[in-house]
Amino acid sequence: MNNTLTAIKGLLVGHYTDLEAATGCTVIICPEGVVAGVDVRGSSPGTRGIALLNPINAAPVIHAILLTGGSAYGLDAVGGVMRWLEEKNIGFDVTVGVVPIVPAAVLFDLTIGRFDIRPGPAEGYAACQIASAEPVAEGNVGAGTGATVGKMFGPLRATKGGIGTANCKIARGITVAALVAVNAFGDVVASGDDKIVAGACNPVGGGFVNTVKRMHGDLSGTMLNYGQNTTLAVVATDAILTKAAATKVAQMAHDGLAQTIRPVHTMLDGDAVFALSTGQAGKNTDINVIGVVAASVLAKAVIRAVEQAESLAGIPAASELEGG
Numbered sequence: 001m002n003n004t005l006t007a008i009k010g011l012l013v014g015h016y017t018d019l020e021a022a023t024g025c026t027v028i029i030c031p032e033g034v035v036a037g038v039d040v041r042g043s044s045p046g047t048r049g050i051a052l053l054n055p056i057n058a059a060p061v062i063h064a065i066l067l068t069g070g071s072a073y074g075l076d077a078v079g080g081v082m083r084w085l086e087e088k089n090i091g092f093d094v095t096v097g098v099v100p101i102v103p104a105a106v107l108f109d110l111t112i113g114r115f116d117i118r119p120g121p122a123e124g125y126a127a128c129q130i131a132s133a134e135p136v137a138e139g140n141v142g143a144g145t146g147a148t149v150g151k152m153f154g155p156l157r158a159t160k161g162g163i164g165t166a167n168c169k170i171a172r173g174i175t176v177a178a179l180v181a182v183n184a185f186g187d188v189v190a191s192g193d194d195k196i197v198a199g200a201c202n203p204v205g206g207g208f209v210n211t212v213k214r215m216h217g218d219l220s221g222t223m224l225n226y227g228q229n230t231t232l233a234v235v236a237t238d239a240i241l242t243k244a245a246a247t248k249v250a251q252m253a254h255d256g257l258a259q260t261i262r263p264v265h266t267m268l269d270g271d272a273v274f275a276l277s278t279g280q281a282g283k284n285t286d287i288n289v290i291g292v293v294a295a296s297v298l299a300k301a302v303i304r305a306v307e308q309a310e311s312l313a314g315i316p317a318a319s320e321l322e323g324g
Contacts, residue, residue: 003167012029034236071110080127111228163180179233
């Protein structure tokens, strides 16, 4: 059974992973084109090509989304994705050729592994070459390779983040799914619970420090010197949505991040959620239903990301820590 994003027919996912450099990128390819929206809530975003997703702008569909490590350098990987799509004749026909529309967003992973190695065109192209409709790999892969969470004490006291994905079948045979690269300043907590699943490692003793409670006692902001975060997500459905509806679903899906990452949407994060509609189910559904389910599925994907992650570059996985 496929419990990942690619349960949505018409979506392909590929990862490029460099474990030595602790970085990588993830591409979601939409060969037939999909309706898309986006909502950026974090205040340190790094993006490319998202203005076209505004419902008032012209492009009716997109052809791929790139999530990548490497901070702003990683945006170069879009060129490789576009080259691959062009070779497959996927994009808008402009009479002399095609122009693929590929929105992208980056996360910061430069403080672990190798600073001087980041995803570029070759890596974006490589992710496309292995993209498939098979169940999506999770943990230390793609854009989640160098992801970490719980950075109140800096990256050296963080816990490993990664890629997570989940889906849900709802009424009328409609599927809603999510994929997320979790690289948050805050802690990851069990949804509906205060139990920290992964977060800032206690400098004195074992277990995790509750970042939100710790912040209550430090109004100086001296602990907030690490603007090196960002959680990137894609939610998708096979229900029919307009661009405006997809944008609303992206907004509502952020609730899934708020349920599981505390704090979230800070000045230190560039959190962004994309929403896709393939329309393959051929059915219209109330966007309130899709948005609520998208938030729930995204929350599950966040937990999957840290549960499936493994230690890398000196950053421990949650499963190896007390309280993990």
